[in-house]
Structure formats: structure tokens, C-alpha cells
Amino acid sequence: MKASIRLGVNVDHVATLRQARGTAYPDPVEAALVAVAAGADSITVHLREDRRHIQDEDVRRVVARCPAPVNLEMAVTKEMVDFACAVKPRYVCLVPEKREEKTTEGGLDAGMIESVVKVACRRMSEAGIQVALFLDPDPRQLAAAVRIGVPHLEIHTGRYADARDDGERALELSYIRNFAEAAQSAGIEVHAGHGLTVENVGPIAAIPEIVELNIGHSIIARSVFVGLPAAVAEMRRRMLEVRQAR
Ligand SMILES: CC(=O)[C@@H](O)[C@H](O)COP(=O)(O)O
Numbered sequence: 001m002k003a004s005i006r007l008g009v010n011v012d013h014v015a016t017l018r019q020a021r022g023t024a025y026p027d028p029v030e031a032a033l034v035a036v037a038a039g040a041d042s043i044t045v046h047l048r049e050d051r052r053h054i055q056d057e058d059v060r061r062v063v064a065r066c067p068a069p070v071n072l073e074m075a076v077t078k079e080m081v082d083f084a085c086a087v088k089p090r091y092v093c094l095v096p097e098k099r100e101e102k103t104t105e106g107g108l109d110a111g112m113i114e115s116v117v118k119v120a121c122r123r124m125s126e127a128g129i130q131v132a133l134f135l136d137p138d139p140r141q142l143a144a145a146v147r148i149g150v151p152h153l154e155i156h157t158g159r160y161a162d163a164r165d166d167g168e169r170a171l172e173l174s175y176i177r178n179f180a181e182a183a184q185s186a187g188i189e190v191h192a193g194h195g196l197t198v199e200n201v202g203p204i205a206a207i208p209e210i211v212e213l214n215i216g217h218s219i220i221a222r223s224v225f226v227g228l229p230a231a232v233a234e235m236r237r238r239m240l241e242v243r244q245a246r
């Protein structure tokens with residue numbers, strides 16, 4: 001099977017650079033338009049509760065101007081759900097958030113806060129938004145996602161990306177493979193992301209059940225040296241060459 005795989009580009013860290021100086025540039029919305037022109041299939045923005053990078057107005061502008069679907073990542077809070085229902089991105093992915101973390105450290109404990117997630121999903125579905133959960137590749141989380149009834153989910157690949165050696169990486173990869181297979185069998189569309197780079201994306205892109213990868217930090221970092229269109233194209237090329245070699 002040579003099912004295709006989509007690339008969603010996360011433009012948060014264009015806003016990180018802007019917020020470092022409080023300037024009006026660089027504009028994450030302009031980055032989104034450039035990324036789509038270079039082949040990105042969708043754009044991801046993460047509206048953090050502390051607004052450390054993406055701002056509310058960035059989300060409004062990207063939803064209004066981006067020709068590709070926009071995926072809003074956000075915490076499961078009333079404030080965020082109200083905001084999403086007002087702005088109506090095509091997708092929302094619910095992620096856990098800790099104020100003091102440098103970056104997202106894991107998936108949502110969907111079972112733990114199932115009733116809250118259910119209410120949030122229902123409200124956003126009624127607003128026409130397709131809701132996903134950002135989950136660790138743990139069968140208990142898949143069981144919760146099935147009970148909640150989400151149409152798709154995103155596997156947190158951070159532990160795979162941060163593995164200290166080949167053995168640990170192979171183990172994390174096996175969890176992701178098994179989870180992706182089980183999620184697809186349960187009728188849920190499978191996405192993945194976090195910490196992926198041109199160097200480590202291959203084995204993840206080769207998993208046939210995964211149909212979308214959301215990648216940000218490494219693409220924006222690489223664009224400093226080669227430009228954003230080239231960095232997007234390089235990642236797409238790597239994903240597709242692995243996929244088509246299957
Ligand atoms: C949920 C996720 O993996 C990304 O949104 C990532 O967290 C990017 O944002 P930060 O770098 O602020 O964590």
C-alpha cells in the first residue's frame with residue numbers, strides 16, 4: 001500500500017522570534033502562506049495559555065487568510081473552547097499544557113479528564129470543528145479516545161524523538177506502530193508529531209496507518225539557513241521518499 005502522507009507545518013516558532021523582541025515581524029501568518037505555497041498540506045498553530053508565541057489575533061488572521069486547513073492546538077479549558085468556537089478553525093487538537101514546560105511533554109490523559117474532554121468535543125463539533133486528541137501511544141489512551149468518539153488523533157512522538165539510544169528508540173517506535181494500527185482498526189484517523197526532524201522522521205513516515213505529520217520546530221530552525229520554502233520541501237521529500245519506498 002502506498003497511501004500518501006500529509007505534512008502540516010507548525011508556525012509557532014516564527015512567533016517565538018517575533019515575541020522575543022516585541023516587534024511586528026516575523027509574521028507567522030506570512031510563514032503559513034509561504035509554507036502552503038511550498039507544499040504544506042495544512043498549518044498548525046498552538047495557542048498557549050501564557051501566549052508565549054502565537055497570539056489570539058494570529059489565530060484569527062491565519063484562519064481568515066490561509067488557503068489550507070488550519071489546526072489549532074490548545075488546552076482543554078473553557079477559555080480556549082470559547083475561543084475556538086468563535087474563530088472556527090477546521091481542526092482543533094486538544095493538548096495538555098503546563099505553564100513551566102519548555103515544550104509539550106506528553107499526551108493528554110484523556111481517561112482522567114474524560115467528561116471534560118467529552119463536553120469540549122461536543123461543543124466544538126457543534127461549531128463545525130473536527131476535534132482530535134494529542135495522545136501518548138498508550139492503549140489506555142486509545143480506549144478513552146474510542147469512548148469519547150473523536151474522528152482523529154495525533155500520536156505524541158516526543159519520547160521517540162528524545163530517545164537516548166537505538167534500543168530506546170526502537171521500543172518507542174514499536175509503541176507508536178502498535179498504537180497506530182489499533183487506532184486505525186478502531187476507525188480513527190491517525191496523525192503524529194512532536195520533535196520530528198529530517199533525520200528522525202523516516203521510521204514514523206513509514207508507518208502506513210499514519211496519514212499526517214505535524215512538524216514545526218525543526219522546519220523553522222532549518223529555514224534560518226535554507227529559507228522556509230526549501231525547509232518545507234526538504235521535509236516533504238523525506239516523508240514521501242520513505243512512504244513510496246514501502
Ligand atoms: C503539541 C505540540 O507538540 C506542539 O504544539 C508543540 O508543543 C509546539 O509548541 P511548543 O514549542 O510551545 O511546545
Ligand SMILES: NCC(=O)COP(=O)(O)O
Pocket residue numbers: 010044073154192193194195196214215216217218
Ligand atoms: N503537534 C506537533 C506539532 O505541531 C509540532 O511539534 P514540533 O515539531 O514543533 O516539536
